[in-house]
Structure formats: structure tokens, C-alpha cells
Amino acid sequence: MANNSPSSNFFSDNADLRWYVDRGVDWAPLVEATEYGFRAPDAIKDIDAAVTFYREVLESVGELSAKYVGAKSSAMDTEHPRVEGGSVIEGPAVTAAFDAFRAAELHRLVFPREFGGLNAPLLVYYLAGEVIARGDVGAMTHFSFHAGIGMAMLAYSIYEGSTKFDVQGGRIESTRFQKQIEEICRGDAWGCMVITEPDAGSDMARLRTKAERxxxxxxxxxxxxxxxxxxxxxxxxxxxxxEPSSDGGGLGLDGLSMFMVQAFDERPDGTIERYVTIDRVEDKLGHNSSVTAALTYDRTPAQLVGDRGEGFKYMLVLMNNARVGVSFEGIGIIEAALRLARDYAEGRRSMGKSIAQHEMIADYLDEMETDLLALRALAVASAYAEESSQKLGILSKFEATLTDHERQRIERELPRVRARSRRFTPLLKYATSEKAVEHARRCVQIHGGVGYTKEYGAEKLLRDAMVLPIYEGTSQIQSLMAMKDTLNGIVKDPAGFARRSAQSALRARTAQDPLERRVAKIQSLCRGAERSLVAKTAADKLGTVRNLPIGQWKSALVKKWDPKRDFAIAMLHAERLTKMLVDEAVCEVLWEQCQRDSARRPLLERYLERCELRDELLYKEITTTGARILAALAGNEQAQDEAPSAVAAE
Ligand SMILES: Cc1cc2nc3c(=O)[nH]c(=O)nc-3n(C[C@H](O)[C@H](O)[C@H](O)COP(=O)(O)OP(=O)(O)OC[C@H]3O[C@@H](n4cnc5c(N)ncnc54)[C@H](O)[C@@H]3O)c2cc1C
Known part of the structure; x- marks a missing residue:
């Protein structure tokens, strides 16, 4: 199997990725936050030296990924992991890749130096993840469950207050899970995130695994x-x-807590004592280099993290990072799909010319590349915002030694980057996952018959991609989150919403730069769709709110809601609105890039050309359709309410 275009380095051969390192990222503030304001004697104080180091790391990951992952992706796909004697045996290709990662000290990348880490920004880690995912997305997933879980342990310890800071020395003095973090940092262990149960996936309120003291x-x-x-x-x-939730039904989110479990111990004689049983490894459609296990806990000892009942809150901390990580997986797949499709289309001839020269295929390839570059821009912006919010939060722990500059930066920047990260993350996870599937499928199509065979690896990309819209919160759940945040924002601050609507409408007409006008038009269209959803929701509930001034919506809207019924129209159109909000966010980020480097203008133009009409259509769908389905659902619900229950029938 050929895998994606043979290359000896998956970073160096990628001009767009290099642009981010060389020009596209504003490294100075990120380095400053990552180095805790350069307090420690071993901090890298020179920004250029720091960026040179990050570039070298990515070049090294690019080389390892091409050699041990991309070139071996067929073996990774076919050598399925299996359970033997209670342990999982991975395939030789996966083992060789992770031996190479460990030897290159890649698992140390983002940990603070005080725990043996290299203290690189998370953004560098995410970019490295994309480069690995281009070779094989399952390998990237397993890679991310090393430092990803170690850093989550550190974050948890900081949140619960069990991490001590050396305020004068500008470093962490000690942290609760230090032994585990140091082990992961050395590449001697990794972690996992354990939520899903047979009866509880998207609906975490139904989780039943019990913790008893x-x-x-x-x-x-x-x-x-x-x-x-x-x-x-x-x-x-x-x-x-x-504990059972406060609703009395025994389930719910408020009775959930977070625990750290050590699943096994190595005995001195080399044998293993297990506290968790690995029941099986799933036999999946793809993503075969990643182990997906079913586990049983049977009075397994565990350590409570944070307070009882805070499990959902702690889970969200980990999940935000994980969703950004999955988004870079999606970008890695799109990069691989585009390269594979383009190489094939350029080499294969039909009807007198290469397939790439046929108009329809040229259009496909152009759209794949546009989406790839645009989504990478959104991913980098999201990762940057999420990391900045985490790092500025840590910097604020050095309270006693904060300079005026740092204090002002925390006050000014922290709320902004928090809001940006919260807004972008579900949009990014949604868009990269869905586009990875769409473009992997296109890659198969562009290959024609051989795309349907295993010869070129196009079908593997599609099989691998199909997990992305499912794990770390499905696409539907991301859409509901984006919708919920949007509605909350409008209901909490209707005047702010009205102001934003007016500003974008004005800029759409008067901004000097035609590109800025077009971006503002997309923003204005989004506000229009939101306004229609809120008005319809409110009108359904109260009949006349549509005619009330926007300033009176708040009091009208917060009375006696039944979220299941009252938000039905918004839930129905959540995915459509999410698609529009993705386009808005991408356009905003690309516009910011244009301010930094005018060479990015053609990319924004290309994206706008595709999204303007798409968003007009979405707007029309949101504002004119849905009534029939909601009426049918309401009818079903009424029928269900009226039907005698099984118990009553007995
Ligand atoms: C390869 C793989 C790896 C995974 N890794 C992990 C892991 O490391 N840790 C972990 O805890 N879990 C993991 N998962 C589980 C994953 O997170 C769940 O499968 C996912 O959350 C969906 O849950 P579910 O499968 O129960 O589907 P359901 O929740 O039953 O959903 C089925 C369908 O209904 C839709 N749906 C559900 N509710 C709504 C709603 N309110 N509105 C609209 N649509 C809705 C969903 O979007 C989905 O399309 C993994 C899954 C896979 C396949």
C-alpha cells in the first residue's frame, strides 16, 4: 500500500505548517506565559531561540512520523492489538513507532522542566500531533494519551489546590501526581480517559459506575x-x-466524581498485578493502531480528584484539550487525503488529459485544499486561545511576584482568550471531524476503482476518519453545545447581541476593505439566523415576543422554560447554525491573518467564495424549514403521553 505521498519529512514538506512556525503565530506572548514570565534560571528568555527549538522539534517529529508511522500505516492497519493473559499485545509497527518516540524523548515535550520535561508550548505538541496523524491517526491518538493525560493530572492538581508553587523561583515545587507525571514524561507509562458505559455515551447523566468509600x-x-x-x-x-443526584432519580450529572486509578503494578519478579480487568479490545472499522478497550472495575482502589460531585467539571477540563487534539487529527487526515488524491489525479489520465485537469476534479482538489488551510487556521487559533487561557491562569498563581505588565495582561487577556476558546472549540471539533470524513471520501472517489481496494490506502483514510465525528463528543453534541452557548449569550446580554448585529451590518456596508465587508456580511447573516431562532423559540413560548423590543426579551424569555419542548426549533437547526458559525469563525481568523501577512488574502477570498452561498442557503433553511418535523414530533409525544403505559396496562 502506498500511503500518502512518499516523503522523508512530514513537517519540512509542508509549507503551510512552516508558515505558522516562521510567521503565523505570535510566539512572544505564548513563550512568556509558558516560561512563567522567565522567572526560573533555566527559562528560555530569547524568543528566537525558543522558536528555533520548536522548529527543530517539529522537524524531528516530521522525520519520525514519515519513517515510523506514514511508511508503516498499512501494517498499523492490519496488525490488530489483542488481549493475551489479561494484557494487550500491540502490533510490531505500533511498538516500533512508540520505541522511536520514546528514544527521541517526544513524551517529554510539554511537561515543565521541573518534572523532566522540555517545557514546549501545547501548540507545538498539537502541531506534532497533526504531523503524526497524517501518517496514521490511531498512532496519533495513542501518542496523545501520554502527555495529554499527564498534563490533565497536573491541571487537576492545580485546580484542586494540591500543587505548590515556588513563587520566587518561578517553578512548580511539587504536585500531587508527580510520580505518575514523571513516569509518563519518561515514556514508561500512559493514561486513559474513562467515561463511556454500555448505557451511557452522549448522555453522561446515565453513568452508573459506583464509587464507594x-x-x-x-x-x-x-x-x-x-x-x-x-x-x-x-x-x-x-x-x-x-452519590445519587439531587433529582431523586439516582442518575444525573451532579453525583459524578473524578478518580485517578492505577490499573496495575509491576511485581519485583516482573509479573503484573492487575486491579482493572481488560475484557476485550474492540474489533473496529478502522483506527486499528489505537487500542479501544472494554474494562471492568471490581472494588478497584481509586483516589478522589477534587471534591465529590465535581466529576463533570473536571471532565470538561480534560475534554477541551482532547477536542482540540482530535481536531488536529482531522487536519492530519485531510492533509493525507489531499496529497494522496492530488498525486493520483495528476498521474492518472482519462479522455486525453490528467484527471486533475478535469474541471470537476480540479474543483474538488481546490475545495479540499481550501478547507485544509482554513481549518488549520481555526485549529491554531483555538489551540492558542485555549493554551493562553490555561497558562495565564497558572501565571496568576505567582501572585506575589507579578509585574504590572503581567497583572494587566492577565486582567485584559484572560477573559478574552477564555471566551474565544469556549466559542471556537466545539466549532473546530465539529468542522474538522466532518470535513475529514468528507474529504477522505472524496479521496476514495478521485481514485475510482482502486480507491475501493486497499492498494493505495484511500479507503483506510475514510475508515479511520469515520471515528472523528463520534468520539470526544459526537458532531451532534458539539452542535448542541455551540447552540446552547449562543442562546445563553443572547438571553444573558440581549443588548450586546443587538450591538454586535448592528456593528456587523454596518461594517458589511461601510468597511473600506472589500474582504472585511464580506467577512462582516457572513457575521451579519449569522446574527440574522440566531435572531430568527430566538424569535421563533420565544414566539412559540409566548406568542408575541417577536414584536417586543429586544431589550425586553430577557425578562420574557427566562420565565418557566421546559428546555425539551421550548428549544425544539433551535435543537432542530443546531447543526445548520454550527456550520454557519464555523464559517464565521474561519473568516474572522483568516481576516486576522491577512492583517499579519497580506499573502494570506487569496486564501480568505477562496474561502469566502465557497462559504457565502453556502451560508445563504443555511440561513434560508434555518429561517423557513423545520415546522413539519416539529409538528410530527409533538404529535408523537402527545401520542406517547396518551398511550397507556406498560405498567398501567398490566
Ligand atoms: C474508537 C472509539 C474510541 C473511544 N474512546 C473513548 C475514550 O477514550 N473514553 C471514553 O469514555 N469514551 C470513548 N469513546 C466513546 C465515545 O465517546 C462515545 O461512543 C460517544 O460519546 C457517543 O456515545 P454512544 O456511542 O453511546 O452513542 P449515543 O450517545 O447513543 O448516540 C447515538 C447517536 O445519537 C446522537 N445523539 C445522542 N443524543 C443526542 C441529542 N440530544 N441530540 C441529537 N443527537 C443525539 C449521537 O450524536 C449519535 O449520533 C470512544 C468511542 C470510539 C468509537
């Missing part, structure tokens, strides 16, 4: 978990129920 104070977990990526890990972050 022994008389000696030890927490013990009992229950079954499924679909756990890298579930053969030594360290598990597990969500379990410590």
Missing part, C-alpha cells in the same frame, strides 16, 4: 466501561458516581 477511607470503584482509548494504560482518569 471503605471504612479506612479508601475509595473503590465498581462497574463496566466501554470504548476506552488506550485502555491498557497504567493510569486511568475515571468518572464514577459517588
Amino acid at each position: 471503605d471504612e479506612d477511607g479508601t475509595w473503590r470503584l465498581s462497574g463496566q466501561k466501554i470504548f476506552i482509548t488506550s485502555g491498557h494504560a497504567k493510569y486511568h482518569l475515571v468518572i464514577a458516581r459517588t
Whole structure:
């Protein structure tokens, strides 16, 4: 199998990725935050030296990824992991790749120096992840469950207050999971995130795994978990129920807590003592180099993280990073799909010319490239915002030694980057996952008959891509999150919404730069769609709110809501609005890039050319359709309400 275009370095051969390192990222503030304001004696103070180091790291990852992942992706696809004697045996290609990563000290990349890390920004880690995912997305997933889980442990310890800071020395003095973090940093262990159960996936309120406390104070977990990526890990972050929720039904989100579990111990004689049973490794459609395990906890000892009942909150911390990570997986797949499709189309001839020269295929390839570059821009902006919010939060812990500049930066920047990250993350996860599937499928199509065989690896990309819209929160759940945040924002601050609507409408007419006008038009269209959804929602509920001034919506809207019924129109159109909001966010980010480098203007033009008409159509769908389905659902619900229940029938 040929895999994507033979190359000896998946970073160096990628001009767009190099642009980010050389020009596209404003490194100085990120380096400053990553180095805790250059307090420690071993901090890298010179920004150019820091960026040179990041570039070298990415070049090294690019080389390893081409050699050990891209060139071996066929073996990674076919050598399925299996359970033997209670342990998971991985395929030789995966083992060789991870031996190489460990030897190159890649797992150290983002950990603070005080734990043996290299203290690189998370953004460098994400870019490295994209480069690995281009070779094989399952390998990237397993890679991310090393530092990703170690950094989550550090973040949890900071949140719960068990990390001590050396304020004068500008470093972390100690942290609760230090031993585990140092082990992961060396590449001797990895972790997993354990949430899903047979009866609870998207709906976490239905989780049942129980946590009980022994008389000696030890927490013990009992229950079954499924679909756990890298579930053969030594360290598990597990969500379990410590008490029934306050709704009296026994389920719900508020009774969930977060635990750290050590799944096994190595005995001195080299044998392994297990506290968690690996029931099976799933046999999947693709993503075969990544272990997906079903696990049983049977009075397994566990350590509570944070307070009882805070599990959902802690899970969100980990998930935000994980969603950004999955988005870079999607970009890696689109990069691979585009290269494979383009190489094939340029080499294959039909009807007197290369397939790439046929108009329709040229259009496909152009759209694939436009989406790839645009989504990478959104991914970098999201990752930058998420990392800045985390790092500025850590910097604020050095309270006693903060300079005026740092204090002002925290006050000014922290709320902005938090809001930006919250806004962008579900949009990014949605868009990169869906586009990875769409463009992997296009890659198969461009290959014609051989695309449907295993010869070129196009079908593998499609099989691998199809997991992205499912894990780390499905596409539908991302859409609901984006919709919920949007509605909350409008209801909480209708005047701010009205101001934003007016500003974009004005800029759409009067901005000097035609590109800025076009971006503002997209923004204005989004506000129009939101306004229609809110007005319809409110009108359904109260009949007349549509005619009220916007300033009175708040009081009218917050009365006696039944979220299931009252938001039905918004839920119905959540994915359509999400698509529009993705286009808006991409256009805004590309416009920012144009301010930095005018060479990015053609990319924004290309994106606008494709999204302007798409968003007009989405706007029309949102504002004119949906009534029939909602009426049918309401009818069903009424029928269900009226039907005698099984119990009553007995
Ligand atoms: C390869 C793989 C790896 C995974 N890794 C992990 C892991 O490491 N840790 C972990 O805990 N879990 C993991 N998962 C589980 C994954 O997160 C869940 O499969 C996912 O959250 C969906 O849950 P579900 O499968 O129960 O589907 P359901 O929740 O039953 O959903 C089925 C369908 O209904 C839709 N749906 C559900 N509710 C709504 C709604 N309110 N509105 C509209 N549509 C809705 C969903 O979007 C989906 O399309 C993994 C799954 C896979 C396949």
C-alpha cells in the first residue's frame, strides 16, 4: 500500500505548517506565559531561540512520523492489538513507532522542566500531533494519551489546590501526581480517559459506575466501561458516581466524581498485578493502531480528584484539550487525503488529459485544499486561545511576584482568550471531524476503482476518519453545545447581541476593505439566523415576543422554560447554525491573518467564495424549514403521553 505521498519529512514538506512556525503565530506572548514570565534560571528568555527549538522539534517529529508511522500505516492497519493473559499485545509497527518516540524523548515535550520535561508550548505538541496523524491517526491518538493525560493530572492538581508553587523561583515545587507525571514524561507509562458505559455515551447523566468509600477511607470503584482509548494504560482518569443526584432519580450529572486509578503494578519478579480487568479490545472499522478497550472495575482502589460531585467539571477540563487534539487529527487526515488524491489525479489520465485537469476534479482538489488551510487556521487559533487561557491562569498563581505588565495582561487577556476558546472549540471539533470524513471520501472517489481496494490506502483514510465525528463528543453534541452557548449569550446580554448585529451590518456596508465587508456580511447573516431562532423559540413560548423590543426579551424569555419542548426549533437547526458559525469563525481568523501577512488574502477570498452561498442557503433553511418535523414530533409525544403505559396496562 502506498500511503500518502512518499516523503522523508512530514513537517519540512509542508509549507503551510512552516508558515505558522516562521510567521503565523505570535510566539512572544505564548513563550512568556509558558516560561512563567522567565522567572526560573533555566527559562528560555530569547524568543528566537525558543522558536528555533520548536522548529527543530517539529522537524524531528516530521522525520519520525514519515519513517515510523506514514511508511508503516498499512501494517498499523492490519496488525490488530489483542488481549493475551489479561494484557494487550500491540502490533510490531505500533511498538516500533512508540520505541522511536520514546528514544527521541517526544513524551517529554510539554511537561515543565521541573518534572523532566522540555517545557514546549501545547501548540507545538498539537502541531506534532497533526504531523503524526497524517501518517496514521490511531498512532496519533495513542501518542496523545501520554502527555495529554499527564498534563490533565497536573491541571487537576492545580485546580484542586494540591500543587505548590515556588513563587520566587518561578517553578512548580511539587504536585500531587508527580510520580505518575514523571513516569509518563519518561515514556514508561500512559493514561486513559474513562467515561463511556454500555448505557451511557452522549448522555453522561446515565453513568452508573459506583464509587464507594471503605471504612479506612479508601475509595473503590465498581462497574463496566466501554470504548476506552488506550485502555491498557497504567493510569486511568475515571468518572464514577459517588452519590445519587439531587433529582431523586439516582442518575444525573451532579453525583459524578473524578478518580485517578492505577490499573496495575509491576511485581519485583516482573509479573503484573492487575486491579482493572481488560475484557476485550474492540474489533473496529478502522483506527486499528489505537487500542479501544472494554474494562471492568471490581472494588478497584481509586483516589478522589477534587471534591465529590465535581466529576463533570473536571471532565470538561480534560475534554477541551482532547477536542482540540482530535481536531488536529482531522487536519492530519485531510492533509493525507489531499496529497494522496492530488498525486493520483495528476498521474492518472482519462479522455486525453490528467484527471486533475478535469474541471470537476480540479474543483474538488481546490475545495479540499481550501478547507485544509482554513481549518488549520481555526485549529491554531483555538489551540492558542485555549493554551493562553490555561497558562495565564497558572501565571496568576505567582501572585506575589507579578509585574504590572503581567497583572494587566492577565486582567485584559484572560477573559478574552477564555471566551474565544469556549466559542471556537466545539466549532473546530465539529468542522474538522466532518470535513475529514468528507474529504477522505472524496479521496476514495478521485481514485475510482482502486480507491475501493486497499492498494493505495484511500479507503483506510475514510475508515479511520469515520471515528472523528463520534468520539470526544459526537458532531451532534458539539452542535448542541455551540447552540446552547449562543442562546445563553443572547438571553444573558440581549443588548450586546443587538450591538454586535448592528456593528456587523454596518461594517458589511461601510468597511473600506472589500474582504472585511464580506467577512462582516457572513457575521451579519449569522446574527440574522440566531435572531430568527430566538424569535421563533420565544414566539412559540409566548406568542408575541417577536414584536417586543429586544431589550425586553430577557425578562420574557427566562420565565418557566421546559428546555425539551421550548428549544425544539433551535435543537432542530443546531447543526445548520454550527456550520454557519464555523464559517464565521474561519473568516474572522483568516481576516486576522491577512492583517499579519497580506499573502494570506487569496486564501480568505477562496474561502469566502465557497462559504457565502453556502451560508445563504443555511440561513434560508434555518429561517423557513423545520415546522413539519416539529409538528410530527409533538404529535408523537402527545401520542406517547396518551398511550397507556406498560405498567398501567398490566
Ligand atoms: C474508537 C472509539 C474510541 C473511544 N474512546 C473513548 C475514550 O477514550 N473514553 C471514553 O469514555 N469514551 C470513548 N469513546 C466513546 C465515545 O465517546 C462515545 O461512543 C460517544 O460519546 C457517543 O456515545 P454512544 O456511542 O453511546 O452513542 P449515543 O450517545 O447513543 O448516540 C447515538 C447517536 O445519537 C446522537 N445523539 C445522542 N443524543 C443526542 C441529542 N440530544 N441530540 C441529537 N443527537 C443525539 C449521537 O450524536 C449519535 O449520533 C470512544 C468511542 C470510539 C468509537
